[in-house]
Amino acid sequence: MEAIVASLPETPPAGDAPGQEDGAKRRQIMEGARSAFLAGFDAASMNDIARTAGVSKGTLYAYFDSKEALFEAMIREERAQQPERQCLFPDEERDPGAALRIYGRRVVAKVTRPDSIAQIRVVAAAASKFPRLGQAFYEAGPFFGIVRLRERLDGFVAEGTLAIDDTELAARQFIDLCLGDALKRLLFAVVETLTPDEIGETVDGSVALFLKAYGAPTRG
Numbered sequence: 001m002e003a004i005v006a007s008l009p010e011t012p013p014a015g016d017a018p019g020q021e022d023g024a025k026r027r028q029i030m031e032g033a034r035s036a037f038l039a040g041f042d043a044a045s046m047n048d049i050a051r052t053a054g055v056s057k058g059t060l061y062a063y064f065d066s067k068e069a070l071f072e073a074m075i076r077e078e079r080a081q082q083p084e085r086q087c088l089f090p091d092e093e094r095d096p097g098a099a100l101r102i103y104g105r106r107v108v109a110k111v112t113r114p115d116s117i118a119q120i121r122v123v124a125a126a127a128s129k130f131p132r133l134g135q136a137f138y139e140a141g142p143f144f145g146i147v148r149l150r151e152r153l154d155g156f157v158a159e160g161t162l163a164i165d166d167t168e169l170a171a172r173q174f175i176d177l178c179l180g181d182a183l184k185r186l187l188f189a190v191v192e193t194l195t196p197d198e199i200g201e202t203v204d205g206s207v208a209l210f211l212k213a214y215g216a217p218t219r220g
Contacts, residue, residue, distance in 0.1 A: 029053045029063055030077060033070050038118050041071060041126035068130065075123070075133050075140075089152045096156045097211055103152075104178045104203035107145060111179060112194050117186050146171045163216045170214055177206035 032053020036044040046067055050060040064070040088106070093099040110116065127134025149171040156162040164170045182202060185191050194202075 025055070025059070026063055029055060029060060029070075030074060033074055037071065037074070037122050041067075041122060041129070071126065071130070072133055075137055089148060091152070094159075094161075096161050096215075097207055099152070099156075100174065100207045100210065101203055103149070104174070104206060105199055107175065108178050108182065108194070108199045108203060109196075112182055112186055112199070114193065120183075121187065142175075145175060149174065161216055162214050164214045170210075173213075174206065174210050177209060178203050 029049070032051075032055070033044075033049050036049045036052045039048075044067070046057060046060060049067070049070065050057045053060065060070075064073065090099050090102045093102060123134055123137045127137075146168065150167045153162060153164055153167040153170055157164050157167060182194055182198075186194070
């Protein structure tokens with residue numbers, strides 16, 4: 001898959017802020033934008049964003065010449081905060097079942113937080129108009145998590161503790177097992193949050209099913 005994330009610039013576009021010196025004002029605008037975009041990309045106007053950020057409309061346009069540019073900057077800035085990037089795999093754990101239970105709990109707990117769900121809703125609603133941003137969000141978060149898990153599954157296969165032909169497919173399957181139903185219920189507002197017990201039960205069941213499919217045959 002082409003690394004679309006890399007196509008988004010790391011630094012603000014030229015002209016975003018006069019002299020590039022007012023970082024505090026830019027952060028103030030970004031915080032206001034995050035709050036305003038929770039209502040949806042289409043619902044949030046530049047007037048709304050300026051009001052929420054506590055700046056004049058003229059100041060807002062001095063930093064960002066359009067709502068689209070501001071939205072792109074927000075996605076770019078939040079790439080490092082994607083839940084999947086914050087969840088470390090327990091590399092010290094040599095047992096695949098134990099490692100997957102720990103990792104699965106971390107991922108589900110992070111991805112299903114209210115702020116994460118709100119962000120997913122906003123990006124999903126805007127993706128049809130701005131597919132590049134939707135793709136960038138996917139690569140920075142969900143796909144990053146798949147790659148990280150695939151690399152660890154490769155290690156278990158090399159150690160002989162798992163038997164997997166396609167570790168990327170297996171990584172996708174495991175994450176879908178852990179998140180699929182829970183994420184749907186949260187996105188459609190069937191439930192507001194998941195309890196630790198619900199997360200644990202879902203992950204434990206996912207690990208058990210995963211190991212039935214991919215556990216290495218016992219020797220002897």
